[in-house]
Amino acid sequence: MTRVLVQRLAIIGAGLIGSSVARAAREKHLAASVVVADADPEVCERVRELGFADVVSQSAAFAAEGADVVIVCVPVGASGAVAEEVGPVLKHGAILSDVGSVKGSVLDAMALHVPAHAHLIPAHPVAGTEFSGPDAGFASLFENRWCIVTPPEEAHEAAVEKLCALWQGMGANVEVMSAQHHDLVLAITSHVPHLIAYNIVGTAAHLEETLTSEVIKFSAGGFRDFTRIASSDPTMWRDVFLSNREAVLEMLGRFTEDLTALQRAIRYGDGQALFEHFTRTRAIRRSIIEQGQETAAPDFGRLAAGKPKHEQS
Amino acid sequence: MTRVLVQRLAIIGAGLIGSSVARAAREKHLAASVVVADADPEVCERVRELGFADVVSQSAAFAAEGADVVIVCVPVGASGAVAEEVGPVLKHGAILSDVGSVKGSVLDAMALHVPAHAHLIPAHPVAGTEFSGPDAGFASLFENRWCIVTPPEEAHEAAVEKLCALWQGMGANVEVMSAQHHDLVLAITSHVPHLIAYNIVGTAAHLEETLTSEVIKFSAGGFRDFTRIASSDPTMWRDVFLSNREAVLEMLGRFTEDLTALQRAIRYGDGQALFEHFTRTRAIRRSIIEQGQETAAPDFGRLAAGKPKHEQS
Numbered sequence: 047m048t049r050v051l052v053q054r055l056a057i058i059g060a061g062l063i064g065s066s067v068a069r070a071a072r073e074k075h076l077a078a079s080v081v082v083a084d085a086d087p088e089v090c091e092r093v094r095e096l097g098f099a100d101v102v103s104q105s106a107a108f109a110a111e112g113a114d115v116v117i118v119c120v121p122v123g124a125s126g127a128v129a130e131e132v133g134p135v136l137k138h139g140a141i142l143s144d145v146g147s148v149k150g151s152v153l154d155a156m157a158l159h160v161p162a163h164a165h166l167i168p169a170h171p172v173a174g175t176e177f178s179g180p181d182a183g184f185a186s187l188f189e190n191r192w193c194i195v196t197p198p199e200e201a202h203e204a205a206v207e208k209l210c211a212l213w214q215g216m217g218a219n220v221e222v223m224s225a226q227h228h229d230l231v232l233a234i235t236s237h238v239p240h241l242i243a244y245n246i247v248g249t250a251a252h253l254e255e256t257l258t259s260e261v262i263k264f265s266a267g268g269f270r271d272f273t274r275i276a277s278s279d280p281t282m283w284r285d286v287f288l289s290n291r292e293a294v295l296e297m298l299g300r301f302t303e304d305l306t307a308l309q310r311a312i313r314y315g316d317g318q319a320l321f322e323h324f325t326r327t328r329a330i331r332r333s334i335i336e337q338g339q340e341t342a343a344p345d346f347g348r349l350a351a352g353k354p355k356h357e358q359s
Numbered sequence: 360m361t362r363v364l365v366q367r368l369a370i371i372g373a374g375l376i377g378s379s380v381a382r383a384a385r386e387k388h389l390a391a392s393v394v395v396a397d398a399d400p401e402v403c404e405r406v407r408e409l410g411f412a413d414v415v416s417q418s419a420a421f422a423a424e425g426a427d428v429v430i431v432c433v434p435v436g437a438s439g440a441v442a443e444e445v446g447p448v449l450k451h452g453a454i455l456s457d458v459g460s461v462k463g464s465v466l467d468a469m470a471l472h473v474p475a476h477a478h479l480i481p482a483h484p485v486a487g488t489e490f491s492g493p494d495a496g497f498a499s500l501f502e503n504r505w506c507i508v509t510p511p512e513e514a515h516e517a518a519v520e521k522l523c524a525l526w527q528g529m530g531a532n533v534e535v536m537s538a539q540h541h542d543l544v545l546a547i548t549s550h551v552p553h554l555i556a557y558n559i560v561g562t563a564a565h566l567e568e569t570l571t572s573e574v575i576k577f578s579a580g581g582f583r584d585f586t587r588i589a590s591s592d593p594t595m596w597r598d599v600f601l602s603n604r605e606a607v608l609e610m611l612g613r614f615t616e617d618l619t620a621l622q623r624a625i626r627y628g629d630g631q632a633l634f635e636h637f638t639r640t641r642a643i644r645r646s647i648i649e650q651g652q653e654t655a656a657p658d659f660g661r662l663a664a665g666k667p668k669h670e671q672s
Contacts (some may be wrong), residue, residue: 123630147580172580192577221576231573234563236580242555243581245618247640250547252613260544262646263534264505267460267485267549268556268588270647275581277644280637287625287633298622300565302615305558309611312554312600317436320600324593327560331590333575334583 051212052077056113058106058128060084060093061279062174063145064119065183068098070216073185083109084180092180111135115143115212118156122146123285126155129166133159140164141205145171147232147282149196149225151289157198165205169195170228171218172236176278189217196225233293237286238301241294243275244283364525365390369426371419371441373397373406374592375487376458377432378496381411383529386498396422397493405493424448428456428525431469435459436598439468442479446472453477454518458484460545460595462509462538464602470511478518481538482508484531485549489591502530509538546606550599551614554607556588557596 055077057064064082071077082099083106084090093102103109110116110132118128125144136142142160146152149168160166173191175182193213197206210220223231250261250269261269287294311319368390370377377395384390395412396419397403406415416422423429423445431441438457449455455473459465462481473479486504488495506526510519523533536544563574563582574582600607624632 172577191579194577231570231577232580234559234566234570235574235577235582239559239581239585241621242559242618244637244640245621246547246552246555246614247643248621248636249610249614249617251639251643252617253547257544257547258643259646261548262643262650264485264507264544264548265647266504267545268552269548271584272552273640273644273647276637276640278637280634280641283637284630284633288628288630291625291628294625295622297562298618298625301559301562302618302622304562304565305555305611305615308554308558308561309608309615312604312607312611315601315604317597317601320597321593323561324557324589324591324596326564327557327586327589328593330560330564330571330575331586333572334578334586337575 050075050078051208051215052114054079054081054113054115056081056083056109056116056132057099057119058083058109058116058132059119060089060099060180061119062178062182063171063187064117065093065096065098065180066185066187067117067119067145067183067216068093069183069185070188071212072098074215074217076212076215077115081109081113089180096180098183106131107135110140112137113140115141115209118142118144118146120144121279121282121285122148122152122289123281125152126159129156129159133161133164136161136164138163139205141209142166143169143209145169146289147236147286148289149194149228153196153198153225165202167195167197167201167206167209168225169193169209169213170232171213172232173218174278176274178279186217188213191218193218193220194228195220195222196228197222198225229290229293230296233290233297237290237294238297240275240278240283241287241298242301243272247273247276363388363391364521364528365427367392367394367426367428368525369394369396369422369429369445370412370432371396371422371429371445372432373402373412373493374432375491375495376484376500377430378406378409378411378493379498379500380430380432380458380496380529381406382496382498383501384525385411387528387530389525389528390428394422394426402493409493411496419444420448423453425450426453428454428522431455431457431459433457434592434595434598435461435465435602436594438465439472442469442472446474446477449474449477451476452518454522455479456482456522458482459602460549460599461602462507462541466509466511466538478515480508480510480514480519480522482506482522482526483541483545484526485545486531487591489587491592499530501526504531506531506533507541508533508535509541510535511538542603542606543609546603546610550603550607551610553588553591553596554600554611555614556585560586560589 057068060082068080079100081101083103090102118125171193173187370381373395381393392413394414396416403415431438484506486500526533
């Protein structure tokens with residue numbers, strides 16, 4: 047049985063994640079009232095048509111005023127500006143959170159603007175698809191996905207528990223860790239994989255035109271799903287790389303060193319080194335399957351819990 | 360209506376691809392008799408149990424003798440040795456083909472052993488899964504997949520047509536090109552993607568133990584499907600990289616140059632360069648969708664046409 051956890055839930059930004067939070071909160075009756083704000087009037091209009099919010103506004107401050115929980119669902123580069131806008135209207139005991147893929151820089155950017163009587167508790171649901179906008183969201187996006195909550199050291203315990211309960215109510219499994227540790231783990235599990243996917247698709251795009259068209263034609267040999275990742279929202283990912291620069295550069299450095307060693311093995315025909323490397327990586331795969339982190343339908347962690355309407359067939 | 364195209368079809372090597380060819384040929388009645396050879400007695404025993412061959416033998420020469428079409432389905436590094444074994448027994452007008460992911464080196468390694476009265480016509484079905492062995496194959500693996508046929512310049516036209524018809528009979532779309540061109544296209548669409556997937560999984564495996572376990576736990580953010588690719592058969596992929604060295608090193612060089620440029624943009628905070636790169640790659644994705652090379656269930660080109668039994672749920 048779910049229960050109303052929040053009287054007024056404000057969601058700032060009605061993209062894939064924001065609109066999924068709104069849908070999940072309504073479907074699971076987690077909030078008495080769901081208020082959605084988006085700076086783009088066309089998005090607001092579409093949210094009204096889709097009908098997943100009780101109140102729709104272009105003003106983040108209007109949405110946040112009187113809210114028990116405010117979840118900022120904008121690209122991480124914009125979260126500081128949103129915090130600046132909503133900070134002054136946050137009520138006593140309000141929770142201000144976000145959904146960004148980077149946590150250290152977001153915490154820094156938002157903390158300045160949060161009054162002492164409110165609680166800043168950043169979070170990151172590890173879920174998404176390569177689609178964007180209010181039409182792309184769906185209520186089951188977070189089911190059985192991890193949501194990582196990164197409270198600052200001095201965080202109010204009851205507020206952390208309330209935010210965790212909200213994400214659990216949306217079906218997520220919650221893990222609490224420091225923002226810094228989050229950023230390191232996500233650099234290798236998500237940020238660098240996205241960067242190399244963007245990169246190889248870019249490399250293919252630079253080939254002579256005839257070859258590029260054949261690359262598209264014969265993309266099923268492995269390349270294709272890199273293009274899926276590499277069609278994710280450019281603004282969001284630009285901000286991720288700029289905001290998690292240190293950890294991404296650290297992991298990218300290791301990746302490049304390792305790739306250079308494989309390249310060298312290929313150049314000098316060292317079959318034994320290649321074979322050993324390719325055998326070791328199987329163990330990681332086995333662990334993922336053992337821990338139930340794999341689904342029968344491989345999907346880059348995107349759609350296992352449900353599909354956006356336009357992908358259903 | 361399908362018709363019997365081949366009297367005696369010999370398949371050398373009963374792994375994922377070989378066992379799928381045998382199953383497809385039987386299910387679609389493409390061959391009057393399907394003979395399967397595998398050097399491993401345990402594999403032969405399993406093939407008998409699975410029942411997708413009319414005759415099973417440990418001897419490639421026995422299987423190839425009297426066959427109209429012999430398809431070598433072994434890792435590309437072993438195809439020369441198999442050609443040496445079957446060459447002397449090939450009957451007049453027999454077609455000798457293979458399924459390797461590299462064509463230039465395979466052509467070189469096999470051609471030496473093919474008598475003048477037989478026809479060597481290499482081919483490469485761009486299909487597979489990360490599973491190996493006779494249990495992993497299934498009859499629909501090639502449906503709606505490309506099969507690239509790479510006849511040598513002096514190839515016998517009717518023989519090329521017969522091989523193409525056989526693959527079309529298994530449901531594949533056939534494209535004819537030179538071995539050299541094939542190797543360049545596959546280097547970027549398949550070989551380099553596999554190498555970087557193997558590489559990032561290896562990088563994660565080198566992290567300190569605690570971090571590695573968290574990487575596994577939070578692998579849904581993009582990393583997970585790289586591990587799927589990186590659990591493909593190590594022997595097959597070692598041979599691919601050793602056999603297609605020039606093209607792989609060429610494409611890997613371009614990949615690394617491009618990655619270095621992205622890394623530099625991250626280091627110096629060049630958001631505009633990142634945004635432009637991430638926007639360009641979306642166009643490639645659109646082309647793939649437009650050309651019907653994408654399926655609703657992203658699967659790295661592996662399972663769209665069917666699933667091996669142990670993956671069905």
